Amino acid sequence: MTLPPGDSAPGKPEATISIDEDRSVVEAKEPSLHRRILEDVEGKILSGEWPPGHRIPFEHELTEQYQCSRMTVNKAITELVKRGLIERRRKSGSYVTHPHAQSAVLEIHDIRLEVESLGLPYRYERRARLSRAAKAADRRLMELAEQARLVEISALHYAGAQPFCLEERLINLAAVPEAINESFEATAPGAWLISQVPWSAAEHRIRAVGADARTAELLAIAPGTPCLVVERRTWSGGVYITHVRLTYPGEKHELVAEFAPSHPKQAL
Amino acid sequence: MTLPPGDSAPGKPEATISIDEDRSVVEAKEPSLHRRILEDVEGKILSGEWPPGHRIPFEHELTEQYQCSRMTVNKAITELVKRGLIERRRKSGSYVTHPHAQSAVLEIHDIRLEVESLGLPYRYERRARLSRAAKAADRRLMELAEQARLVEISALHYAGAQPFCLEERLINLAAVPEAINESFEATAPGAWLISQVPWSAAEHRIRAVGADARTAELLAIAPGTPCLVVERRTWSGGVYITHVRLTYPGEKHELVAEFAPSHPKQAL
DNA sequence: CTGATGATTATGTATATACATTATATCCAT
DNA sequence: ATGGATATAATGTATATACATAATCATCAG
Incomplete structure (x- = not known):
């Protein structure tokens, strides 16, 4: 040569x-x-x-x-x-x-980082936690076994004095038994879970909804205010680990996705 | 090992x-x-x-x-x-x-395909089209030259009898001069543009908004109804091609992003 | 004209080799 | 010890070669 x-x-x-x-x-x-x-x-x-x-x-x-x-x-x-x-x-x-479908890459950061990158002080507040048996609705959501037990958590993430995001989460105890001993009072379940369970896939569903009365109260907004809702299901080798619904109030929150042209195949 | x-x-x-x-x-x-x-x-x-x-x-x-x-x-x-x-x-x-950030892949299909995959008949209706000089607001949106000319299009995509999506688009004539000869009465600008211009990058911003009076009327919904808004800017080698705002009415429309495992990371 | 057959050709995968690049580790002199 | 030269190890890039695989094309028999 x-x-x-x-x-x-x-x-x-x-x-x-x-x-x-x-x-x-x-x-x-x-x-x-x-x-x-x-x-x-x-x-x-x-x-x-x-x-x-x-x-x-x-x-x-x-x-x-x-x-x-x-x-x-x-x-x-x-x-x-x-x-x-x-x-x-x-x-x-x-x-x-x-070119057929465009595939966008949506970067999803930890909520704490999201808030802090806005230059606002972050605060986490756990509101409720209980462990209970899976109901029919949960099984539809997460494809669980009949007698599965769950931990259910409700928490708020604040940016300064304002509620930034409402988190409602279910954790499958069959996949993460350690969750039974965790109160989630100080640590947000998202961060805790990563340290516990390796996971292989997730699915996000993004939509706009009007806040119902309870959500509105928690987020300190008027009922019916449009909210961006991100629902994420995460699993590891066929076993569902967790389901989380994140509700961002008002019209302020944006998800940003950068793109490259593509049609089949892997993300880059 | x-x-x-x-x-x-x-x-x-x-x-x-x-x-x-x-x-x-x-x-x-x-x-x-x-x-x-x-x-x-x-x-x-x-x-x-x-x-x-x-x-x-x-x-x-x-x-x-x-x-x-x-x-x-x-x-x-x-x-x-x-x-x-x-x-x-x-x-x-x-x-x-x-771990740093989780990246989800969002596949964005042509609206026609989206509708048809729901098993509904698709219909496209162009509402307005004009060519005009760029205003200050447009330049903020698209980083255009001072004297840039644009084509502005407003159109509706129907799923059956129901409006499925409102499309409001700006096309930069400097990047796509052929657009001046196109009425967009029969063909939706999205599909047309793909056949005309190769593009190298795009940015999506996704948020929830309440429908204003005009939007509500066009989409046949009540004012204030939460809508999912996807704004997309597309460019090719530093030149902005188009900006489009897609407004999906109500709480029904969902964006789905599959996570292709990239690494065990945050934001569970 | 039709269909089977075989040659051709572009890509797909893998090897063995070579040398460049860049941290790290070692040793030696001060 | 300390600083600096030197050796070493692991990755980065590239070559030449080989054979496998699959699709296309040309040929020829019927």
Whole structure:
């Protein structure tokens, strides 16, 4: 393999293997070759130069263009496949995907951090805790066994003097038996649970509701005020660990999700 | 560190390079080796067997365990690094990352598909369209140039006889000049835009609001009814393409975000 | 024209090797 | 001890090679 320092290869920046006499000209860390290929191809796709359905050059053509081995090209393209920008078909080639669904990445932080990042003092207040048998409604929510026992917690998270969020939680004692000994008076159940149980998946449901009388009172808002409700179910290998409903009052709270174009597959 | 179901290599299913005489025993498509390594390691992390901060085996150790080349191990671990499960430090080793934020993946589909997947007939109705210069408020929203021109569209998406979603959109004519010739009477701007402009990033803001008088009338609901509002800004390489506000009436509409395991983290 | 067959070709996976990079550890002289 | 040079170990990147797999294409018999 050759890698001639200044020619043929498209858009190639100078200074490749030249650390011979003048080490001072370090040239600001050029990225690795497979990254450059990835970025070039990504750029062509995002700019529209290669529209959806377009067949990108074969691996052996890119190998030729960049004067590198096939493995290097393959690494770049494989990554773009994982990101959902490209689809590959044997014998046929690699094609720019048609964007279907956008997949947004919603970052969900601990409530304490959320509050503190607003520059407000955080306070946690547990309101109620009881352990009881699962009712039919709980089993619908969490797919529990008939005789399952739960811990039910109601708590408020404050930002300054204002209620920031109402937390209503169920914990499956079959999955987290230690919860029976925990009062949750000082520590919020979310933080406690992470330290106890590794978990493998979760599901979020986000909707807008009007505050009912009880919720309104707890959150110090008028009944009927629109609230953002996030319901999260968390489980670990098929076993439900916890169900939590977080109710954020008023129109102030926002969930922010950053996006990248994608259609199937993994998140990045 | 032993997982011996059959022999030396951990968790290794039989039939690996034995295609000598009996090709009939094909053994139900075992996954590739690097995938198996990836899944094994991921499993150990998600199960909590390797907690945050734990140093996973060195590449050369995994090479030994799985009786494969370093490149294969490297491919698996590199993927886990991209997923945020593992952090690597040269000369030191690879470590299970500590939790920071949980990231949920929110799939956002075309509204037509959303409606149809509910088994309801979809109908689109454009209400208004005008092209105009950007106002100060628009520029705050979209970071536009002073003299930018926009197309403004208001439309309704119906599920059966009921309004499903109110769409209010601005399109930056500098980014999509073709929009000036498009009436958007038959085609919804979302679908049209996707076919016109490749986009590289977007930002979503999700919140609950009470319907104002105008919105309430359009959506055939009472003023003040809680609505889920999704605001999306989309751009391509630093240029804003479009801003859209989607207002879903009532408490019925839900956004669902599946959590693709990325690591055992906070916000349970 | 139709359908089977086999060649061709692009991708998928894996190996063995090489050298670069970067922390860490060790040792030696002060 | 302390500071600094040196060795060492683990990851990062890249190459050349090999064979497997799957889809397409061309060919040819019927």
